Amino acid sequence: MHMIAASTALALSFRLLTSDPATRARRGQLVTPHGTIETPAFMPVGTRATVKTLHPDEVWDSGARIVLGNTYHLMLRPGPDLIREAGGLHRFMSWPGAILTDSGGFQIFSLARQAKVTEAGVTFRSHLDGSRHLLTPERAMELQLAFGSDIVMALDHFVGLPSERPAVADSTARTHRWLQRCIAAHRALDGPARGSALFGICQGGMEPDLRRASAAEIAAAEVDGCAIGGLSVGEPKEVMAAMLDITIPELPPDKPRYLMGVGSPEDLWSGVAQGVDLFDCVLPTRLARNAALFTPDGRVNIRAQRFRNQHGPLDPECDCATCARFSAAYLHHLFRSEEILGLRLASVHNLRFLARQMETMRSALERGTFAAAHAEFAERYRPVGA
Amino acid sequence: MHMIAASTALALSFRLLTSDPATRARRGQLVTPHGTIETPAFMPVGTRATVKTLHPDEVWDSGARIVLGNTYHLMLRPGPDLIREAGGLHRFMSWPGAILTDSGGFQIFSLARQAKVTEAGVTFRSHLDGSRHLLTPERAMELQLAFGSDIVMALDHFVGLPSERPAVADSTARTHRWLQRCIAAHRALDGPARGSALFGICQGGMEPDLRRASAAEIAAAEVDGCAIGGLSVGEPKEVMAAMLDITIPELPPDKPRYLMGVGSPEDLWSGVAQGVDLFDCVLPTRLARNAALFTPDGRVNIRAQRFRNQHGPLDPECDCATCARFSAAYLHHLFRSEEILGLRLASVHNLRFLARQMETMRSALERGTFAAAHAEFAERYRPVGA
Numbered sequence: 001m002h003m004i005a006a007s008t009a010l011a012l013s014f015r016l017l018t019s020d021p022a023t024r025a026r027r028g029q030l031v032t033p034h035g036t037i038e039t040p041a042f043m044p045v046g047t048r049a050t051v052k053t054l055h056p057d058e059v060w061d062s063g064a065r066i067v068l069g070n071t072y073h074l075m076l077r078p079g080p081d082l083i084r085e086a087g088g089l090h091r092f093m094s095w096p097g098a099i100l101t102d103s104g105g106f107q108i109f110s111l112a113r114q115a116k117v118t119e120a121g122v123t124f125r126s127h128l129d130g131s132r133h134l135l136t137p138e139r140a141m142e143l144q145l146a147f148g149s150d151i152v153m154a155l156d157h158f159v160g161l162p163s164e165r166p167a168v169a170d171s172t173a174r175t176h177r178w179l180q181r182c183i184a185a186h187r188a189l190d191g192p193a194r195g196s197a198l199f200g201i202c203q204g205g206m207e208p209d210l211r212r213a214s215a216a217e218i219a220a221a222e223v224d225g226c227a228i229g230g231l232s233v234g235e236p237k238e239v240m241a242a243m244l245d246i247t248i249p250e251l252p253p254d255k256p257r258y259l260m261g262v263g264s265p266e267d268l269w270s271g272v273a274q275g276v277d278l279f280d281c282v283l284p285t286r287l288a289r290n291a292a293l294f295t296p297d298g299r300v301n302i303r304a305q306r307f308r309n310q311h312g313p314l315d316p317e318c319d320c321a322t323c324a325r326f327s328a329a330y331l332h333h334l335f336r337s338e339e340i341l342g343l344r345l346a347s348v349h350n351l352r353f354l355a356r357q358m359e360t361m362r363s364a365l366e367r368g369t370f371a372a373a374h375a376e377f378a379e380r381y382r383p384v385g386a
Numbered sequence: 387m388h389m390i391a392a393s394t395a396l397a398l399s400f401r402l403l404t405s406d407p408a409t410r411a412r413r414g415q416l417v418t419p420h421g422t423i424e425t426p427a428f429m430p431v432g433t434r435a436t437v438k439t440l441h442p443d444e445v446w447d448s449g450a451r452i453v454l455g456n457t458y459h460l461m462l463r464p465g466p467d468l469i470r471e472a473g474g475l476h477r478f479m480s481w482p483g484a485i486l487t488d489s490g491g492f493q494i495f496s497l498a499r500q501a502k503v504t505e506a507g508v509t510f511r512s513h514l515d516g517s518r519h520l521l522t523p524e525r526a527m528e529l530q531l532a533f534g535s536d537i538v539m540a541l542d543h544f545v546g547l548p549s550e551r552p553a554v555a556d557s558t559a560r561t562h563r564w565l566q567r568c569i570a571a572h573r574a575l576d577g578p579a580r581g582s583a584l585f586g587i588c589q590g591g592m593e594p595d596l597r598r599a600s601a602a603e604i605a606a607a608e609v610d611g612c613a614i615g616g617l618s619v620g621e622p623k624e625v626m627a628a629m630l631d632i633t634i635p636e637l638p639p640d641k642p643r644y645l646m647g648v649g650s651p652e653d654l655w656s657g658v659a660q661g662v663d664l665f666d667c668v669l670p671t672r673l674a675r676n677a678a679l680f681t682p683d684g685r686v687n688i689r690a691q692r693f694r695n696q697h698g699p700l701d702p703e704c705d706c707a708t709c710a711r712f713s714a715a716y717l718h719h720l721f722r723s724e725e726i727l728g729l730r731l732a733s734v735h736n737l738r739f740l741a742r743q744m745e746t747m748r749s750a751l752e753r754g755t756f757a758a759a760h761a762e763f764a765e766r767y768r769p770v771g772a
Contacts, residue, residue, distance in 0.1 A: 048725055051718060077719070082715065087697075308468070310466055311473075333463070340438060
């Protein structure tokens with residue numbers, strides 16, 4: 001434990017600055033070899049060594065200080081050897097901030113062909129060329145260390161919805177066994193000394209007792225942070241809230257908590273209220289490419305006729321580089337004309353919108369007004385389907 | 387004539403700084419209401435109110451100070467009323483430099499359906515929605531003035547290759563009659579006072595005597611500049627050179643000369659040597675989107691295997707924002723992964739490459755070493771097919 005703690009200091013430290021008296025929300029700082037991340041924070045997703053359509057300077061200017069890379073994609077193309085040769089993922093994609101990479105497991109189950117889980121790991125065929133691969137907990141560590149990630153994620157086994165309880169129990173137990181192999185491999189590969197922190201992932205499906213047990217297991221493990229996996233996969237919002245309610249109290253207060261795959265404004269606010277520090281999601285950039293832009297009142301579709309001659313900015317309250325410079329009418333024109341610049345200007349806007357939500361949360365936490373700020377947000381913002 | 391000259395001074399002035407003793411090349415300055423353009427200059431094409439994939443700052447940073455917009459596209463979407471409402475095309479697309487718009491004719495013949503020429507103008511159906519339109523010389527002026535273009539182009543009649551001599555003679559004569567109607571309409575619409583200069587276009591196909599006569603006709607007209615149309619449409623390079631050789635000497639030395647649709651590095655050098663001041667072409671941005679990048683030795687395809695692990699910049703001599711920041715291996719990865727950022731980084735590179743060619747030409751002209759600089763370029767750069 002001492003050795004881990006000592007080397008962990010090299011790779012990552014988490015400082016809890018304040019905790020909200022009325023909720024579980026916390027304000028913290030995550031110190032990585034590539035800068036300090038003020039938490040709670042949202043991580044844009046840079047799947048294939050690029051946050052889609054954006055220059056790294058645009059991602060940085062949106063306020064993001066950490067991005068997520070997908071190990072499944074990067075292991076297949078351009079591959080770990082090439083990224084290592086390039087001096088690591090940060091240099092390859094010219095991103096000055098921190099990088100967290102996932103383990104590859106989630107994409108294998110959703111994208112790869114013929115995925116098959118054994119105790120050893122996951123075998124699958126690449127969706128690109130059909131080539132056969134085996135991803136083990138040890139290989140997941142090797143890959144992410146080759147990328148030079150500041151935060152590497154343990155390989156977990158996620159079974160998706162709907163799943164029978166025995167399948168959830170089985171995959172959750174396997175996730176725990178794999179975590180121990182990840183910890184050992186990360187240590188054997190000198191992860192901490194190489195500036196890499198390791199997060200474990202709790203699973204447990206939508207089964208309260210399995211969730212609680214899994215959270216306790218991750219909490220007891222020698223990891224630098226605790227991620228909550230297997231949520232935001234299609235379950236109703238109340239179910240996610242209930243699962244978080246069970247999970248979070250089991251997690252140690254002095255380690256960062258990362259809720260995977262969450263990125264709608266309303267879920268970010270709720271997640272923070274529940275005690276989450278980190279989030280990632282493709283949502284803001286994927287929505288942007290589909291013409292859906294965030295505003296303080298909810299999402300709008302920029303292709304809608306009403307924007308055709310709106311010569312002011314889409315959101316007069318927005319301080320993003322897009323709203324500062326271009327009109328809603330121009331964005332409308334770019335989307336109607338299918339011009340690539342539109343995808344990018346919309347992505348800049350959506351990322352900045354989420355980053356600003358996080359800034360609002362952090363400053364409310366500093367002033368002890370988080371609950372009021374949350375209510376103010378919820379009063380105005382209309383989620384899709386609400 | 388006096389009235390035109392007086393109002394022309396408001397819209398545009400051209401200063402000839404130096405002429406090359408060994409060739410027809412000239413170094414000049416084109417002063418527009420939206421800044422001064424050092425000539426010879428290349429104009430990137432912003433067809434639908436955007437230079438494809440690029441932010442206006444990226445276009446500006448490449449060195450471009452004037453871009454071209456396409457009237458055919460803009461008249462159909464978003465339409466002249468909307469652009470006027472937005473405060474003109476410069477504001478709509480947030481471009482701080484100058485704008486030249488074409489007349490719409492060329493795209494009608496290449497893109498629209500059922501294009502039919504009468505003495506009145508061109509009727510056609512939109513390729514977007516099949517709607518019926520009539521573009522007359524007068525309408526071409528109205529549209530471009532609604533856009534707020536610094537330089538508007540007269541409507542010409544271009545018949546393409548191959549064409550029989552009678553068809554070329556007929557369309558060339560019509561181009562001349564239309565030019566007089568454009569001049570009258572531009573004046574009636576207060577074009578010069580509104581900050582708009584008018585260029586005429588000479589045609590004449592590949593018929594030496596028709597070319598010469600057309601050039602003389604444009605030269606005699608009350609226009610602010612002379613464009614050379616109907617070249618770079620598939621004819622051999624020797625034929626284009628021969629036509630320029632016939633055309634240029636007929637044109638007045640004190641007006642800017644614009645060779646339409648030319649944009650390969652070798653053609654820019656040859657065109658300047660022939661006495662051309664302005665060029666436009668989709669080539670650099672279209673090539674970029676197709677993975678073809680300019681280097682001092684010729685075009686390369688960034689998807690080629692040899693770039694897979696080239697961890698240095700694509701062109702170590704290049705000062706573009708892409709080469710300064712990203713490796714050839716990263717560009718290769720983006721193109722192989724079909725990531726949109728690749729299109730943009732390549733477009734930045736190609737535009738900067740052409741802008742730098744123009745800078746090299748201008749500084750060689752200032753030092754009286756243009757012919758040597760041209761030889762040095764030609765010695766190294768291998769054009770496609772050479």
